[in-house]
Amino acid sequence: MNAFALMFLVAGLGLIGWLTARSRAARFDRGGAKRLHSLPAQHGFFVAMWVVLPALLFVAAWGAISPALVKQTVLEHPAASQLPQFDFERDALLAEASRVAEQPGVAAFDPVAQQLVAPTRAAKVRYDWIGTAGAILLAFAGGAYAFTRIRASFPARSSVERGMMLMLLVASLIAILTTVGIFLSLLWESVRFFGQVSITDFLFGTHWSPQVIDPARPGRSLGAVPLFWGTFFIGAVIAMIVAIPFGLMSAIYLTQYAAPQVRRWMKPILEILAGVPTVVYGYFAALTVAPAVRDLAVAFGYPYASSESALAAGLVMGVMIIPFVSSMADDSIAAVPTAMRDGSLAMGATKSETISRVLIPAALPGVVAGILLAVSRAIGETMIVVMAASGAANITLNPFESATTVTKQIVDLLTGESEFDSPKTLAAFALGLTLFVITLLLNIVALRVVKRYREAYE
Amino acid sequence: MTDAPHKMTARDVSVFYGEKQAVKNVSIDIDMDRVTAFIGPSGCGKSTFLRTLNRMNDTIGNARVEGQITLDGEDIYSSGMDVVQLRARVGMVFQKPNPFPKSIFENVAYGPRIHGLANSKADLEEIVARSLRRAGLWEEVKDRLNDSGTALSGGQQQRLCIARAIAVDPEVILMDEPASALDPIATAKIEELIHELRGRYAIVIVTHNMQQAARVSQRTAFFHLGNLVEYGDTDNIFTAPREERTKDYITGRYG
Numbered sequence: 001m002n003a004f005a006l007m008f009l010v011a012g013l014g015l016i017g018w019l020t021a022r023s024r025a026a027r028f029d030r031g032g033a034k035r036l037h038s039l040p041a042q043h044g045f046f047v048a049m050w051v052v053l054p055a056l057l058f059v060a061a062w063g064a065i066s067p068a069l070v071k072q073t074v075l076e077h078p079a080a081s082q083l084p085q086f087d088f089e090r091d092a093l094l095a096e097a098s099r100v101a102e103q104p105g106v107a108a109f110d111p112v113a114q115q116l117v118a119p120t121r122a123a124k125v126r127y128d129w130i131g132t133a134g135a136i137l138l139a140f141a142g143g144a145y146a147f148t149r150i151r152a153s154f155p156a157r158s159s160v161e162r163g164m165m166l167m168l169l170v171a172s173l174i175a176i177l178t179t180v181g182i183f184l185s186l187l188w189e190s191v192r193f194f195g196q197v198s199i200t201d202f203l204f205g206t207h208w209s210p211q212v213i214d215p216a217r218p219g220r221s222l223g224a225v226p227l228f229w230g231t232f233f234i235g236a237v238i239a240m241i242v243a244i245p246f247g248l249m250s251a252i253y254l255t256q257y258a259a260p261q262v263r264r265w266m267k268p269i270l271e272i273l274a275g276v277p278t279v280v281y282g283y284f285a286a287l288t289v290a291p292a293v294r295d296l297a298v299a300f301g302y303p304y305a306s307s308e309s310a311l312a313a314g315l316v317m318g319v320m321i322i323p324f325v326s327s328m329a330d331d332s333i334a335a336v337p338t339a340m341r342d343g344s345l346a347m348g349a350t351k352s353e354t355i356s357r358v359l360i361p362a363a364l365p366g367v368v369a370g371i372l373l374a375v376s377r378a379i380g381e382t383m384i385v386v387m388a389a390s391g392a393a394n395i396t397l398n399p400f401e402s403a404t405t406v407t408k409q410i411v412d413l414l415t416g417e418s419e420f421d422s423p424k425t426l427a428a429f430a431l432g433l434t435l436f437v438i439t440l441l442l443n444i445v446a447l448r449v450v451k452r453y454r455e456a457y458e
Numbered sequence: 459m460t461d462a463p464h465k466m467t468a469r470d471v472s473v474f475y476g477e478k479q480a481v482k483n484v485s486i487d488i489d490m491d492r493v494t495a496f497i498g499p500s501g502c503g504k505s506t507f508l509r510t511l512n513r514m515n516d517t518i519g520n521a522r523v524e525g526q527i528t529l530d531g532e533d534i535y536s537s538g539m540d541v542v543q544l545r546a547r548v549g550m551v552f553q554k555p556n557p558f559p560k561s562i563f564e565n566v567a568y569g570p571r572i573h574g575l576a577n578s579k580a581d582l583e584e585i586v587a588r589s590l591r592r593a594g595l596w597e598e599v600k601d602r603l604n605d606s607g608t609a610l611s612g613g614q615q616q617r618l619c620i621a622r623a624i625a626v627d628p629e630v631i632l633m634d635e636p637a638s639a640l641d642p643i644a645t646a647k648i649e650e651l652i653h654e655l656r657g658r659y660a661i662v663i664v665t666h667n668m669q670q671a672a673r674v675s676q677r678t679a680f681f682h683l684g685n686l687v688e689y690g691d692t693d694n695i696f697t698a699p700r701e702e703r704t705k706d707y708i709t710g711r712y713g
């Protein structure tokens with residue numbers, strides 16, 4: 001039975017458990033007690049929980065281990081002896097057999113694989129049945145156990161509460177575990193990369209040209225410094241030169257000067273800016289801003305300006321980031337107690353003196369944290385630079401020249417055609433890991449700053 | 459009562475929050491060298507009226523003031539009056555101490571800096587020291603002027619706020635329940651301080667504490683539901699109030 005149908009079945013059993021337990025609980029003898037500890041529906045939930053949760057956990061666990069069991073069984077089949085010894089090819093054939101086994105009427109390309117189709121199918125069916133039977137059995141066992149426990153005095157309410165907490169805990173762990181998983185897989189591929197390329201070549205090398213790699217010393221053309229520089233230049237310098245002043249000023253206007261009616265429509269519009277898909281910004285950067293920037297450069301007497309200049313990508317990225325800066329700044333300025341503002345005004349300070357001398361300094365940690373978060377978004381931003389930045393890895397201070405970023409190079413490395421094991425492809429993972437670590441650090445620092453700031457006003 | 463011109467006068471002052479009238483036709487005189495206490499049940503408009511005296515109501519979006527208020531005979535709501543100058547002359551201390559998140563020194567130096575009162579660094583230091591001395595805080599903080607103002611105790615913070623207000627050399631000081639967030643010892647210090655400041659400034663203090671009003675003030679105004687019910691010498695108000703409502707309030711028979 002497929003997993004989806006099985007879930008339905010288990011859910012159905014859960015519903016039945018809920019109904020029977022509830023109707024039974026409704027007939028409990030109250031024994032003269034005025035207040036029931038638990039309502040009938042809570043007894044129902046208790047039983048349903050015991051029906052559903054163990055069965056689902058089993059299904060999940062079985063889903064994880066059964067492919068290995070199938071493989072094991074197939075390898076024990078006589079035809080499997082013809083399989084090549086080499087791991088990689090063997091796995092490919094097994095995968096082919098497995099794919100064909102699920103699609104009746106299709107034949108495998110490889111004769112060995114074709115021979116393995118029937119045993120694979122048999123093994124799959126067998127383990128599938130074991131899984132289904134196990135799940136149903138567990139559902140009944142759990143339900144029966146729970147059903148025997150409910151009685152008038154049974155605190156089903158607290159048990160349901162605990163079950164609830166467990167479910168929420170699992171839900172929140174999933175996000176964390178995914179992050180850990182992503183990090184580990186990046187780490188794994190990066191370790192393989194650094195097996196072939198020296199880490200110092202990668203981190204401190206200033207020459208990046210993955211198209212021509214010297215097999216003797218691949219690190220020589222995989223120096224990532226130009227990418228780090230380009231990322232920093234576009235995301236943390238140019239974009240921030242746009243985003244910080246505009247974000248701050250709009251936050252100040254919105255919190256201090258705007259009439260409530262103005263604020264009511266202006267704030268949502270700023271927030272919409274944050275929701276524009278980055279690919280749209282990408283068009284805008286590539287088709288509108290980049291040519292304009294080049295024309296500007298030419299007008300300034302710089303005829304060799306790139307049409308994929310760092311400035312174009314950075315400007316548009318800065319615009320994209322404005323709402324992040326402004327909403328963080330808005331929050332932290334608004335969090336400064338009004339008493340502080342009144343204190344300054346009552347001294348005869350003007351509004352702008354109050355803002356620049358009291359509000360901004362008081363809100364500074366929050367503003368700084370907002371900027372750090374914005375930087376971490378900017379350097380991780382991909383679409384704009386893929387569409388508007390160049391692939392040429394230059395170390396330059398001239399915004400009219402082209403520069404490339406880590407994210408853009410990752411995309412280029414992975415979309416090209418090359419074997420999976422080459423240093424060129426693996427470099428993408430090392431770049432990803434570096435980016436991940438930097439972004440993570442920025443976020444941690446920002447969150448700490450914010451936390452300290454919150455405490456200051458407790 | 460004196461025949462000298464009053465420092466501040468209010469004539470038929472009403473304050474509205476939107477449609478709601480919070481202060482009704484209040485007329486009152488504030489004199490130099492005196493402490494005037496505003497008393498009355500919660501919500502009767504004491505703070506609202508107090509804030510009209512330095513136009514802090516301007517910072518509240520829907521507040522509207524009618525009537526006339528003068529400072530040294532000059533209408534403070536006239537278009538010729540500069541709010542910045544007005545607030546430098548009529549300082550304010552709030553119920554909850556609200557030092558800026560800056561050093562003690564910078565807190566006190568704030569006003570002199572924005573109003574350009576000091577010609578040199580030495581000048582500024584002199585003003586800060588003098589203000590802290592007058593606020594009775596100097597001995598406690600003179601060795602740690604660079605510590606944050608928010609790191610002081612509540613009572614010290616309030617005296618810091620008083621020092622901050624004094625530093626711009628105001629003529630009138632408005633205090634809205636300046637001791638209500640403080641313990642009895644800190645409260646006693648503030649009251650002592652008010653006594654000492656009396657000779658230099660006209661002081662107006664809002665308080666819920668009858669004994670405090672009796673101890674620190676020479677004149678007392680009793681507000682009720684936005685009206686000024688009775689205004690006179692503190693001794694008279696507390697010993698022989700003319701109005702029944704005043705008597706009820708003072709003897710605690712009223713909320």
Ligand SMILES: Nc1ncnc2c1ncn2[C@@H]1O[C@H](COP(=O)(O)OP(=O)(O)OP(=O)(O)O)[C@@H](O)[C@H]1O
Nearest residue numbers: 475480498499500501502503504505506507518666
């Ligand atoms: N910002 C405001 N907007 C609308 N109404 C207000 C505002 N501030 C005060 N009020 C109303 O005006 C009236 C007077 O308030 P005010 O704060 O002056 O009273 P108070 O005498 O100072 O009271 P308390 O002794 O509790 O401080 C109250 O009814 C209050 O609800």
Ligand SMILES: [Mg+2]
Nearest residue numbers: 504505506634
């Ligand atoms: Mg009040």
